[in-house]
């Protein structure tokens with residue numbers, strides 16, 4: 001299974017998981033053309049899209065994606081994005097498994113400043129158990145038998161403090177960031193709370209342009225987990241499989 005990053009961060013989020021016969025999109029925050037490109041214009045492969053929450057950088061293009069295949073989200077996200085009851089929109093309930101082609105998706109509640117935000121545990125025969133968690137201040141769950149992880153590492157406390165001091169980041173924004181996003185430290189703590197012995201890939205998501213450092217983040221997570229770590233950026237493609 002191949003993961004293609006359409007975008008990761010406040011300017012737009014989108015991830016495509018695909019093999020030769022089917023595809024699942026995570027987040028509808030990048031234009032449909034980017035998704036079509038990633039699929040080699042084989043749009044019939046698309047089984048569905050899942051959206052974590054209603055902020056524009058994750059949800060802006062829901063109505064464009066739902067033309068091609070159902071888009072799954074919480075009731076709160078459907079309300080927040082004014083998609084409730086619309087054709088092609090499917091509501092998910094926390095901790096209830098939804099089958100999308102060969103993908104089995106379990107949504108779970110996370111902590112963010114939006115209406116009913118979700119993280120996802122995604123199971124597929126080829127990828128095993130993939131954890132997807134973004135835009136959350138913390139994770140209250142741990143997850144069994146993970147084989148791949150996509151997780152937010154938005155900011156570093158020290159870099160953010162420095163940016164507040166220098167005036168680059170307003171203190172109010174800094175407070176909002178801390179209350180609704182994963183820091184590098186909380187990302188590492190969340191990873192370490194799980195059994196990582198079968199994890200092949202850790203993909204870091206949604207790094208802040210101002211308050212993060214790609215190399216420092218990758219090295220820090222690598223050294224704490226002993227796993228292969230990469231940073232999600234537009235155009236990045238990696239193999240996400242159950243076996244190495």
Ligand SMILES: [Zn+2]
Nearest residue numbers: 053055112135
């Ligand atoms: Zn958000």
